[in-house]
Amino acid sequence: MGKIIAVTNQKGGVGKTTTAVNTAAGIAKLGSKVLLIDTDPQGNATSGVGVDKRSVKYSSYSIMVDDIKAEDAVIHTEFENLDVIASSIELAAAELELADFEHREGRLKNALAGVKSEYDFILIDCPPSLGLITTNALCASDTILVPIQPEYYALEGLSQLMATVRLVKRRYNPYLEIEGVLLTMYDGRLNLTQQVVMEVKKFFPKKVFSSVIPRGVRLSEAPSFGMPIMYFDKSCKGSAAYMELSKEIIENSNK
DSSP states (O other): OOEEEEEOOSSSSSSHHHHHHHHHHHHHHTTOOEEEEEOOTTOHHHHHTTOOGGGOSSOHHHHHHSOOOHHHHEEEOSSTTEEEEOOOGGGGGHHHHHTTSTTGGGHHHHHHTTTGGGOSEEEEEOOSSOSHHHHHHHHHOSEEEEEEOOSTTTTTTHHHHHHHHHHHHHHTOTTOEEEEEEEEEEOTTOHHHHHHHHHHHHHSTTOEEEEEEEOOHHHHHGGGGTOOHHHHOTTSHHHHHHHHHHHHHHHHHHO
16 A cells, blocks of 8 residues: 655645656656656646646546546656656645635545555655645645755745644544655755754654755756666766665655
């Protein structure tokens, strides 16, 4: 039965989609069967694995709003063991449409019930907000992975995210846990970075990944080629970092 991990942080620009794409591809490259679900209307995770958004017949919108079966929305990518359910621009209006449904917070969970057993891991790239789509992702997930950029405002909004997680846990999904907090765009030479790391470790004791993701030009370039970093440039530091993170997640899941 697949473990479902929501990659979420309502703060934009923290490497959330980069993390979702490269972690999914890294875990898949290590031999697990992985499904990546893009629930961000921008669709960057979709294009990040080489899928043309214009050619998509059924998307994550289709399975949440139109009752299309998840298995009918799955697209096989050209990368080893990695499938995707793509995003679509219609997701931008999905919050309003979902509001009319009964049990609207459980639409994604119900949709994934048919494919969960087909995968070892399912990663959900959430939109940078705490609306109904993210709530659906949290209700469907076993754990959340939170990417954080070590900067002055890093912890701003985290209390809001954790309040949402507690609310979802209390009302809809009592089994939701934190997979871990990931430090992205990391530069260990900066004093500020060290200070933020200390604060994050206080905020999330024993939940900060030992893997950190460095800043890197190659990581920024890979999405424009529609390739996860380990396929675009397997020798760069970003590739090594995401492979280490992927190993860490697999090890955590086997405990």
